[in-house]
Amino acid sequence: MAGASGRKANGTKEQSFILPCHERLRADPTASSIEDIFILFHRDLPQVGSNPNVDTSLIEKSVGKRGKILLVENDAVLARTLEQRLSAMNYLIVGIALNGTDAIEKAEDLRPDLVLMDIQIRGAVDGIEAADQIRTGFQIPVVYLASKTDEYTIARAKVTNPLGYIFKPFEERELEITVEMAIYKHQVEQEREGLMRELQEAMVEVRRLSGLLPICISCKQIRDDRGSWSRLEEYITKNSKARFTHGYCPDCARKFREGVKVE
Numbered sequence: 431m432a433g434a435s436g437r438k439a440n441g442t443k444e445q446s447f448i449l450p451c452h453e454r455l456r457a458d459p460t461a462s463s464i465e466d467i468f469i470l471f472h473r474d475l476p477q478v479g480s481n482p483n484v485d486t487s488l489i490e491k492s493v494g495k496r497g498k499i500l501l502v503e504n505d506a507v508l509a510r511t512l513e514q515r516l517s518a519m520n521y522l523i524v525g526i527a528l529n530g531t532d533a534i535e536k537a538e539d540l541r542p543d544l545v546l547m548d549i550q551i552r553g554a555v556d557g558i559e560a561a562d563q564i565r566t567g568f569q570i571p572v573v574y575l576a577s578k579t580d581e582y583t584i585a586r587a588k589v590t591n592p593l594g595y596i597f598k599p600f601e602e603r604e605l606e607i608t609v610e611m612a613i614y615k616h617q618v619e620q621e622r623e624g625l626m627r628e629l630q631e632a633m634v635e636v637r638r639l640s641g642l643l644p645i646c647i648s649c650k651q652i653r654d655d656r657g658s659w660s661r662l663e664e665y666i667t668k669n670s671k672a673r674f675t676h677g678y679c680p681d682c683a684r685k686f687r688e689g690v691k692v693e
Contacts, residue, residue, distance in 0.1 A: 495522040497543040497613045502526075502533040502551060502560065503575065508598075512546065512605075519606050530555030537564045543613050546596075549574040549587060558583075562590040571616040573608055575600075 499521050503509040513523045524540045527533035530553055537545060545564055551557035561572040573594040574587055587595075593612035596605060644653040645662075652665040663674045678686060 496520045496610070498522045498524045498540070499609070500525050500527065500533065500536055500540060500542040500545045502528075502530075502545060502547045502557065504528045504548065504551060515602055515605060516609070519609075521609065529553040530557060530560030533557075533560045534563050534567075537568055537570055541568070542570060544593075544609060544616070545570055545572045546609070547572050547574055549576045549583060550578065558586045558590060561587075561592065565590060569620075571612055573612050 496519065499516055501509055501512055501523060503512065503526065509526050513526065516523060524542050525536045527536050530551055533545065533547065533551075534555065545561070547557050547561045547564075549557045551560065555563075557574070561574070564570050565572055571593045572590065573596060574592050575596050575598060576583075576587075577598040579597070593615055594608045596608050643665075645651070646653075646659070650662055651659040652662055653659050654665065660668070666672050667674065
């Protein structure tokens with residue numbers, strides 16, 4: 431299949447159009463659904479020009495699909511069978527890799543929602559090592575395709591924290607359930623990790639303004655942990671997300687109108 435980014439004659443990667451568009455979609459506050467991909471796609475289309483190495487069709491194909499899957503399988507017949515069955519289940523097969531090194535490159539370029547990895551892939555980078563690099567490097571979940579269940583292989587695979595195993599020969603219903611649950615579980619984990627980060631950030635903010643604060647009884651400056659003194663509003667602004675506006679309270683406003691010096 432065509433990749434998301436082409437290869438120059440010297441083997442180096444050309445700039446991918448799809449990946450920056452995907453990153454802009456995530457960063458753009460106006461992009462709230464998958465249909466917004468088309469807005470970014472058509473907005474950036476004049477910049478793509480007629481570059482034959484850029485596959486922009488992947489963006490359009492993704493709309494309405496249950497998820498994007500990268501297949502890593504060196505058995506051409508089985509790879510074709512998996513592609514047909516998963517496509518019939520409304521998944522988009524973004525690529526097929528034949529070895530571990532190719533799988534890592536395609537995962538980085540195409541950013542699938544799930545990688546189906548043949549656990550017996552051999553080469554300089556085997557299936558288990560490739561799965562580990564894909565999971566840790568790109569936070570992409572992996573489900574193993576396995577025909578052997580020897581203890582050594584399973585022990586190595588467990589360390590990579592896969593989201594499932596599919597044993598060959600597999601039933602179509604087993605394939606569908608395993609893939610669906612793996613993608614769903616990963617999405618839930620991502621949401622949970624996001625909430626945990628927000629909670630940790632909130633706890634940091636709470637700790638900054640908790641406990642006893644040394645404050646000068648005369649000028650009302652506050653001393654921080656390093657022994658520096660600063661005005662109250664400066665200290666709160668620096669150690670929280672609070673911001674100040676300045677004005678007069680009713681008593682001070684009355685004194686100001688009456689010409690009395692306001693402290």
